[in-house]
Amino acid sequence: MPLAFDMDGVLANFNRAALVAHGAEDLWEKDERRGPECWDTPKLLGITPSEFWEPLKDANFWSSLDRYKDGMSMFMYAYMNYDEYIYILTAPYPCAGCYAGKFMWFDKWLRGSLKYGQLVMTSDKYMFATDDSILVDDNSTNCRLWKEAGGHAFLVGRPWNERHFAEDINLPLFRDFMEEKQREFETKRSRQG
Numbered sequence: 001m002p003l004a005f006d007m008d009g010v011l012a013n014f015n016r017a018a019l020v021a022h023g024a025e026d027l028w029e030k031d032e033r034r035g036p037e038c039w040d041t042p043k044l045l046g047i048t049p050s051e052f053w054e055p056l057k058d059a060n061f062w063s064s065l066d067r068y069k070d071g072m073s074m075f076m077y078a079y080m081n082y083d084e085y086i087y088i089l090t091a092p093y094p095c096a097g098c099y100a101g102k103f104m105w106f107d108k109w110l111r112g113s114l115k116y117g118q119l120v121m122t123s124d125k126y127m128f129a130t131d132d133s134i135l136v137d138d139n140s141t142n143c144r145l146w147k148e149a150g151g152h153a154f155l156v157g158r159p160w161n162e163r164h165f166a167e168d169i170n171l172p173l174f175r176d177f178m179e180e181k182q183r184e185f186e187t188k189r190s191r192q193g
């Protein structure tokens, strides 16, 4: 059961740091600003994508992102219970600072559990989907494409996606999901004999 964890929005709090860089820390705190229509942060801020990305190109921005407590707990739960193949699949912004900073973040927070080869930078995550693989991501499009490619996906609840209402219970939902998938895969294996 290979597991692919997204980095930004699941393990690393990219959005919070990006909002701080633009002086808009409280953007998600207003209830009306929740749900999939809030995915487009530059649009919410009323700026162009290039204006949005400009102050986020430095490696230090990426390497110093805070960790999500629930995301790291989900990762550790998976690591302790389904350890064999865990990969970090992350879509980088195309600049050297982002690639370097993501590597530094991985080195700081995940290197104790994973090898460097388990950090994969790609925007085409679905290319890695297999019929017994699980993607853990906050992007519903990534989850949909992964499932269409034959895999299974857990959408992590965040203010900007359709599971925003479940933001506080990601860990128990993830545990249930993993147990259910484990049973599903075991049944499938025993049927195949």
Ligand SMILES: [Mg+2]
Binding pocket: 006, 007, 008, 009, 010, 137, 138, 139
């Ligand atoms: Mg993400």
